[in-house]
Amino acid sequence: MTRHQRKYHAAGTLMFVLAALYLLVAGLAFSTHGPCMVVAAALSAVLGLGLITERRWVAYFAFLGLVFGLSAALGGAITSFGSVAVLFWLIVVFDIVAAAVLFGNLWGQRPDDPI
Secondary structure (H helix, E strand, C coil), rough: CCCCCCCCCHHHHHHHHHHHHHHHHHHHHHHHHHHHHHHHHHHHHHHHHHHHHCCCCHHHHHHHHHHHHHHHHHHHHHCCCCCHHHHHHHEEEEEHHHHHHHHHHHHHHCCCCCC
């Protein structure tokens, strides 16, 4: 595969990492964050699968989900303590990186466009 054919793979992989982080938070603090984190993990995994299969329309939904997830993770990081707060800060970092990758792929200059 060429770089152009797999431009959403990095964002899809980051979505799978986010799904794993959501499950870790759900395991450590199930009483406070569990159900929301399990749903977020499932959505991240489904969106990651859509990104790896190169669905552009999924990338738009994933970008919106990452922006929403960023705000929710910031709220969780500020109100939590200990290892749960560290995991929330990791989610914030991965949300920012994945959103930046998707932003560049969705709205950046295409290689076949003239300058």
